[in-house]
Amino acid sequence: MSENNLIAISGGIGGAKLCYGLDQILEPGQLRVIANTGDDFLYLGFYISPDIDTLIYTLAEVNNKETGWGREDETWKTHNVLGELGADNWFKLGDKDLALHLHRSKALRNGETLTSITQDIAERFKLKTVILPMSDHIIQTVVDTDEGSMPFQEYFVKESTNPKVREISFESKHPETTKEVLEAINDPELSGFMIAPSNPYLSVDPILSIDKIKQTIMQSNKPRVAVSPIIGGDSVKGPTAKIMEEMGLEVNVMTIANHYEDLIDGLIIDNTDEEYIQAIESSGIKVKVSNILMNNNDDKTRLAEEAIEFLNELS
Amino acid sequence: MSENNLIAISGGIGGAKLCYGLDQILEPGQLRVIANTGDDFLYLGFYISPDIDTLIYTLAEVNNKETGWGREDETWKTHNVLGELGADNWFKLGDKDLALHLHRSKALRNGETLTSITQDIAERFKLKTVILPMSDHIIQTVVDTDEGSMPFQEYFVKESTNPKVREISFESKHPETTKEVLEAINDPELSGFMIAPSNPYLSVDPILSIDKIKQTIMQSNKPRVAVSPIIGGDSVKGPTAKIMEEMGLEVNVMTIANHYEDLIDGLIIDNTDEEYIQAIESSGIKVKVSNILMNNNDDKTRLAEEAIEFLNELS
Numbered sequence: 338m339s340e341n342n343l344i345a346i347s348g349g350i351g352g353a354k355l356c357y358g359l360d361q362i363l364e365p366g367q368l369r370v371i372a373n374t375g376d377d378f379l380y381l382g383f384y385i386s387p388d389i390d391t392l393i394y395t396l397a398e399v400n401n402k403e404t405g406w407g408r409e410d411e412t413w414k415t416h417n418v419l420g421e422l423g424a425d426n427w428f429k430l431g432d433k434d435l436a437l438h439l440h441r442s443k444a445l446r447n448g449e450t451l452t453s454i455t456q457d458i459a460e461r462f463k464l465k466t467v468i469l470p471m472s473d474h475i476i477q478t479v480v481d482t483d484e485g486s487m488p489f490q491e492y493f494v495k496e497s498t499n500p501k502v503r504e505i506s507f508e509s510k511h512p513e514t515t516k517e518v519l520e521a522i523n524d525p526e527l528s529g530f531m532i533a534p535s536n537p538y539l540s541v542d543p544i545l546s547i548d549k550i551k552q553t554i555m556q557s558n559k560p561r562v563a564v565s566p567i568i569g570g571d572s573v574k575g576p577t578a579k580i581m582e583e584m585g586l587e588v589n590v591m592t593i594a595n596h597y598e599d600l601i602d603g604l605i606i607d608n609t610d611e612e613y614i615q616a617i618e619s620s621g622i623k624v625k626v627s628n629i630l631m632n633n634n635d636d637k638t639r640l641a642e643e644a645i646e647f648l649n650e651l652s
Numbered sequence: 653m654s655e656n657n658l659i660a661i662s663g664g665i666g667g668a669k670l671c672y673g674l675d676q677i678l679e680p681g682q683l684r685v686i687a688n689t690g691d692d693f694l695y696l697g698f699y700i701s702p703d704i705d706t707l708i709y710t711l712a713e714v715n716n717k718e719t720g721w722g723r724e725d726e727t728w729k730t731h732n733v734l735g736e737l738g739a740d741n742w743f744k745l746g747d748k749d750l751a752l753h754l755h756r757s758k759a760l761r762n763g764e765t766l767t768s769i770t771q772d773i774a775e776r777f778k779l780k781t782v783i784l785p786m787s788d789h790i791i792q793t794v795v796d797t798d799e800g801s802m803p804f805q806e807y808f809v810k811e812s813t814n815p816k817v818r819e820i821s822f823e824s825k826h827p828e829t830t831k832e833v834l835e836a837i838n839d840p841e842l843s844g845f846m847i848a849p850s851n852p853y854l855s856v857d858p859i860l861s862i863d864k865i866k867q868t869i870m871q872s873n874k875p876r877v878a879v880s881p882i883i884g885g886d887s888v889k890g891p892t893a894k895i896m897e898e899m900g901l902e903v904n905v906m907t908i909a910n911h912y913e914d915l916i917d918g919l920i921i922d923n924t925d926e927e928y929i930q931a932i933e934s935s936g937i938k939v940k941v942s943n944i945l946m947n948n949n950d951d952k953t954r955l956a957e958e959a960i961e962f963l964n965e966l967s
Contacts, residue, residue: 381754382697382761414727418751422776424758432747436733439696443739446697461737 341367341528341645344521348373348540349391350405351566351574352533354631356466358641359531360396361634365465369521371550373535374451374470375478375507375543376489380428381419383442387490388540389455389468390437397462405574408433427495452515469518471544474511478543481506489539498576502583505538507546514547522553529648530554532563534629536577537596538584545600555600560651562603564629564644565590569609573630589613594622602651605629605644623651656682656843656960659836663688663855664706665720666881666889667848669946671781673956674846675711676949680780684836686865688850689766689785690793690822690858691804695743696734698757702805703855704770704783705752712777720889723748742810767830784833786859789826793858796821804854813891817898820853822861829862837868844963845869847878849944851892852911853899860915870915875966877918879944879959880905884924888945904928909937917966920944920959938966 341363345356347370359368373388387406394400394408401407411431419426430438437458444454450473459468478489482500492498521527535541545551554561570588572578578588586592590606594617597604603623606613607630614624625647631637656678660671662685674683688703702721709715709723716722726746734741745753752773759769765788774783793804797815807813836842850856860866869876885903887893893903901907905921909932912919918938921928922945929939940962946952 381758412727412729412747414747415730415751415754418748419755422751422755422773424751424755432727432729433733435750436730436737436739439730440734440737440739443696458737 341649342524342526343368343528343531343645343648345370345531345533346541346544347371347388347392347533348535349376349388350535352388352535352540353391353395353400354637355531355533355564355641355644356392357395357634358631358637358639359645360464360466361638362641362645363466366467368466370466370468371471371518371521371544372455372468373540373543374472375476375539375546376493377475377477378488378490380430380438380490381425383438384445385428385438385490386441386451386455386470389451389470390434392468393437393455393459393462393464396464396466396468399462407431428490450515452517467521469515469521471518471547471550472509472512472514474509474513476507476509476512476543476547478539479506479508480539493576498579502580504584505542505580507543512547514550518550519553522550522557527557527559528645529560529562529652530557531644531648532561532597532601534564534566534573536566536572536575536580537593538577538580551600560603560648561601562605562625562644562648562651563593563597563601564605564640565593565607565610567593567610568607568630591616594620598622603647605640605647623647656964657839657841658683658843658846658960658963660685660846660848661850661856661859662686662703662707662848663850664691664703665850667703667850667855668706668710668715669952670846670848670879670956670959671707672710672949673946673952673954674960675779675781676953677956677960678781681782683781685781685783686786686833686836686859687783688855688858689787690791690854690861691808692790692792693803693805695745695753695805696740698753699760700743700753700805701756701766701770701785704766704785705749707783708752708770708774708777708779711779711781711783714777722746743805765830767832782836784830784836786833786862786865787824787827787829789824789828791822791824791827791858791862793854794821794823795854808891813894817895819899820857820895822858827862829865833865834868837865837872842872842874843960844875844877844967845872846959846963847876847912847916849879849881849888851881851887851890851895852908853892853895866915875918875963876916877920877940877959877963877966878908878912878916879920879955880908880922880925882908882925883922883945906931909935913937918962920955920962938962 377386451470480492481504484500766785795807796819799815
């Protein structure tokens with residue numbers, strides 16, 4: 338697949354699975370992932386970037402397959418002693434994982450950008466894919482719920498997604514992207530864009546909330562496809578379906594198609610959702626039907642191959 | 653020993669051994685340790701207080717007996733991954749130990765004093781002894797060497813005490829102690845002061861460099877004894893003897909007696925140093941001879957008992 342240069346737009350777990358498949362079949366440097374940083378937060382004084390971390394660990398094949406987050410073969414010594422000391426330890430940090438946060442936080446304090454330290458860490462993990470934070474500024478995903486407004490991590494981890502979501506917004510004093518992201522989008526060698534099956538509202542929308550990113554992608558003449566995060570009326574993982582219901586949206590692939598309507602040329606949906614093909618195509622979006630549940634690495638590379646094939650058909 | 657209320661002046665390892673012995677035989681609250689914070693430093697963004705940590709871990713009986721610093725049953729996951737990431741990891745932090753630094757650093761950022769968070773941590777470890785930082789301000793021990801001037805930890809850990817010491821100084825914008833330390837020194841119930849066998853130049857002098865501490869102790873009418881950190885012309889542990897030589901001092905207990913001359917009423921020296929009794933006593937300091945090498949817990953409590961007995965003889 339040496340002719341392909343792709344940009345993936347991705348959040349954490351679900352998106353990282355497709356990125357893993359793409360990374361496996363593409364040549365070094367051919368995949369650039371624009372990663373959501375709307376979930377980033379400060380914890381115990383250091384900067385945590387959950388989606389970037391999940392992408393790095395997944396592509397480096399050191400991710401924890403059971404939890405879906407963090408590293409494999411992890412221990413929890415620091416976390417447990419924090420508990421014994423009566424310290425805040427609602428966010429569970431593994432001992433190996435912690436080193437990444439300490440290292441990155443120090444770099445940021447020293448004036449490095451998130452883009453630059455992410456590149457440095459990716460090289461240490463010998464990744465062949467480039468991970469580009471959507472911004473070097475703080476853009477915070479804020480979830481307005483029936484229990485009040487809260488930053489994403491508080492909603493997701495501390496409150497275990499229990500509060501009912503009313504609205505999601507993105508707060509920033511500098512809602513700007515980076516020159517690296519814009520250069521990637523404008524790369525004349527680019528084959529196209531792929532929106533990974535991450536949560537559209539919590540993981541993809543923060544990226545698209547940066548006006549310059551959305552406009553530059555819209556102005557590109559390269560094809561754009563999305564892989565649905567919804568299968569048969571439910572989300573594969575995480576709170577996507579729950580949030581859709583709470584926001585009064587129908588939980589099906591048609592809603593996903595409508596959500597990305599302006600942006601995408603094609604949508605990959607699951608076999609179980611064939612009934613929606615006609616409705617989606619009549620809205621001007623091409624549909625590809627496949628088995629989009631990624632249970633293992635073979636699923637990931639197979640779906641990645643099909644997605645690239647679909648993208649090339651649309652160009 | 654219910655009639656004894658003691659103040660110990662202590663640095664880390666050697667001093668902590670005597671404090672352990674005192675802690676074992678005294679009632680809760682009877683021992684207050686004024687601890688050296690001249691070695692404190694910032695590392696990876698958090699505040700580390702080596703002597704306070706050694707005192708806490710030693711009194712809580714969770715200290716690492718082999719290394720002499722840090723906690724027992726320790727692991728090094730974060731430290732090792734920091735190395736893999738190319739991060740600074742010259743200061744070896746264990747995974748359990750790290751939690752203490754993270755917890756304390758957060759408290760300090762939140763405006764707590766070092767005194768208050770130390771008290772909080774001591775309670776978590778169920779200590780019956782009170783540990784009082786010599787100051788809530790930064791007072792930094794600076795070692796001037798043939799390879800330049802450097803903060804203590806850099807000299808001690810990064811440079812492994814290899815540079816030759818020319819002079820030791822204490823730098824501070826606020827060389828002030830705390831009200832808790834002054835209240836302890838002025839406590840009418842106090843039985844006396846004990847200078848633990850820590851390095852006089854690197855661990856005790858930073859405490860005495862605070863004019864108010866030294867003057868208040870000098871004005872007290874309570875007896876004051878020191879336990880020699882030198883046995884038979886060498887230091888028990890650490891670089892005391894090496895530093896004394898480099899600063900042109902004779903390495904023997906007479907030099908220790910001269911160093912503390914203004915301050916102490918009595919000095920406890922080792923059996924092997926009996927030859928110095930007369931010279932020390934002729935300088936006005938009473939001498940007690942004992943086996944002052946503390947190899948095990950029995951040694952520590954026995955020496956602590958003898959030191960208390962000696963202190964009471966002098967009152």
